[in-house]
Amino acid sequence: MVRDGARRLLTMREDQQEVSMTFTYPVTSNAAHPASLSPGYKSSVLRAPMKPLIPMRHTLTELTGPVYGHETVREHDNDLTIQHKSEPLGERIIVHGHVQDEDGRGVPNVLVELWQANACGRYIHVRDQHPAPLDPNFTGAGRTQSDASGYYKFITIKPGAYPWGNHHNAWRPAHIHFSVFGHAFISRLVTQMYFPGDPLFPFDPIFNAVTDEKARMRMVSAFDLESTQPEWALAYRFNIVLRGRNATPMENN
Amino acid sequence: MAEGITPSQTVGPFIKYGLTPNGQYDWNDAFTNNLITSDVSGDRIRVEGRVFDGEGQPVPDCMLEIWQADAQGRFSDPQDKRALPNSSFKGFGRCGTDADGHYSFDTIKPGVVPDPDGKPQAPHILLAVFGRGMLVQLYTRIYFGGEGGNDSDPVLALVPADRRATLIAAREAGSGNTVYRLDIRLQGDNETVFFDI
Numbered sequence: 009m010v011r012d013g014a015r016r017l018l019t020m021r022e023d024q025q026e027v028s029m030t031f032t033y034p035v036t037s038n039a040a041h042p043a044s045l046s047p048g049y050k051s052s053v054l055r056a057p058m059k060p061l062i063p064m065r066h067t068l069t070e071l072t073g074p075v076y077g078h079e080t081v082r083e084h085d086n087d088l089t090i091q092h093k094s095e096p097l098g099e100r101i102i103v104h105g106h107v108q109d110e111d112g113r114g115v116p117n118v119l120v121e122l123w124q125a126n127a128c129g130r131y132i133h134v135r136d137q138h139p140a141p142l143d144p145n146f147t148g149a150g151r152t153q154s155d156a157s158g159y160y161k162f163i164t165i166k167p168g169a170y171p172w173g174n175h176h177n178a179w180r181p182a183h184i185h186f187s188v189f190g191h192a193f194i195s196r197l198v199t200q201m202y203f204p205g206d207p208l209f210p211f212d213p214i215f216n217a218v219t220d221e222k223a224r225m226r227m228v229s230a231f232d233l234e235s236t237q238p239e240w241a242l243a244y245r246f247n248i249v250l251r252g253r254n255a256t257p258m259e260n261n
Numbered sequence: 262m263a264e265g266i267t268p269s270q271t272v273g274p275f276i277k278y279g280l281t282p283n284g285q286y287d288w289n290d291a292f293t294n295n296l297i298t299s300d301v302s303g304d305r306i307r308v309e310g311r312v313f314d315g316e317g318q319p320v321p322d323c324m325l326e327i328w329q330a331d332a333q334g335r336f337s338d339p340q341d342k343r344a345l346p347n348s349s350f351k352g353f354g355r356c357g358t359d360a361d362g363h364y365s366f367d368t369i370k371p372g373v374v375p376d377p378d379g380k381p382q383a384p385h386i387l388l389a390v391f392g393r394g395m396l397v398q399l400y401t402r403i404y405f406g407g408e409g410g411n412d413s414d415p416v417l418a419l420v421p422a423d424r425r426a427t428l429i430a431a432r433e434a435g436s437g438n439t440v441y442r443l444d445i446r447l448q449g450d451n452e453t454v455f456f457d458i
Contacts, residue, residue, distance in 0.1 A: 035458065037265070038266075040267070040268045042268060042269065044399070052394045052396060054316055054448060055320070055395050055447045056395070058315075059424075059452050060457075061455050062456050063419075063456070064419055064457070065376070067416070068341060069328070069382075069402075072338040073328065073340075074337070074353035075337065075351075108263050110265075111263065123275070123279025131275040132278055136275055148279070149286075185270075185272065185273060193328040194458050197267060197269060198270065198271075198272050199269055200270040200271075214270060214271060215270075217270075217396050218270075222265065223268045226264070226265065226267050227267065248267050249263040249267045
């Protein structure tokens with residue numbers, strides 16, 4: 009079925025050459041996502057549509073998306089450890105990576121937002137009643153913009169695991185929430201970054217709602233010794249792949 | 262070539278301080294639910310409603326994002342090659358639902374945007390719904406009640422006639438900016454039409 013045939017041109021500079029690109033957004037790529045209904049995750053039961061989604065061709069509305077200047081991001085918004093009087097408690101980490109499209113091409117200048125629990129597994133959100141301490145020096149929210157090649161970087165604290173009421177003895181693996189914009193409104197992605205080797209993986213219905221193992225492992229960051237800063241912070245690399253595929257590259261000149 | 266896209270995960274229950282702090286948390290909003298800029302032309306409208314779950318209970322922890330053209334039907338995105346917008350209107354807004362599931366956006370009524378065949382689409386707003394319990398965002402459209410173009414809109418035509426009303430905001434009488442009301446029902450009777458895009 010040709011649902012993703014709608015295309016439009018994007019002109020961008022690359023290697024001093026002007027290249028006109030046509031992006032397509034195959035709906036089949038969405039197969040990596042979890043189903044809306046995943047009964048192991050109880051909250052999904054009443055919030056998942058029961059009627060089939062209606063297919064349609066992408067129009068300009070779906071194929072365009074918001075563009076932001078640097079005004080949205082302040083200079084230190086990507087460092088969650090310097091937002092208060094003192095440094096937060098916990099293990100300081102660098103989280104960085106490459107925002108890519110489905111061709112592996114960097115997606116430049118896109119907004120990346122994150123939010124997370126503190127080192128004790130507690131969110132500052134009023135509805136988080138987990139009896140673990142709040143940290144007055146940690147809000148747990150940040151944002152940045154990918155650079156001209158699609159790279160981003162945050163400095164933060166490694167979040168703790170925390171209990172939740174989904175089932176008996178339910179604990180979420182440590183994770184950082186990510187919100188990312190891409191070339192089009194339909195490449196918008198909200199996901200969670202996990203840490204390698206977490207023993208809670210087999211028991212977490214949100215993580216396992218992604219049924220394909222390879223897709224699931226794309227949500228797990230990699231420990232990155234090379235980017236680790238000696239005497240200061242461990243680094244984790246989390247590459248983010250957004251919808252969008254270059255169909256017919258053409259050189260203008 | 263990447264091996265596949267990064268899968269979606271729920272925004273979870275604690276989204277508000279990160280993405281829609283709205284003065285309640287020690288963090289600033291990147292976006293608000295007011296899209297109106299002083300230089301934008303067009304009819305100023307408010308789009309509002311509530312979000313409900315499969316038991317008809319209000320959903321207090323949703324985040325709604327909208328994306329739309331300006332009154333001339335142009336997008337604030339250089340990928341729209343037809344013409345540049347003539348204002349600083351961005352066309353993007355974000356709103357968290359309140360304790361009763363309410364959302365609202367102050368914006369301008371979008372103009373006509375062509376479909377891939379060049380056929381006009383009736384004025385519409387693309388809406389993405391995120392929430393706790395939602396493992397991936399749902400996309401729907403907001404159309405405007407009383408709009409003549411709705412009858413010939415190529416996307417509405419794909420929707421079974423008895424479900425189209427779930428996409429059409431009702432125009433409310435009153436003074437001031439025009440209010441359009443549309444409730445979002447994630448599941449159940451009168452479930453909102455969501456698109457596979």
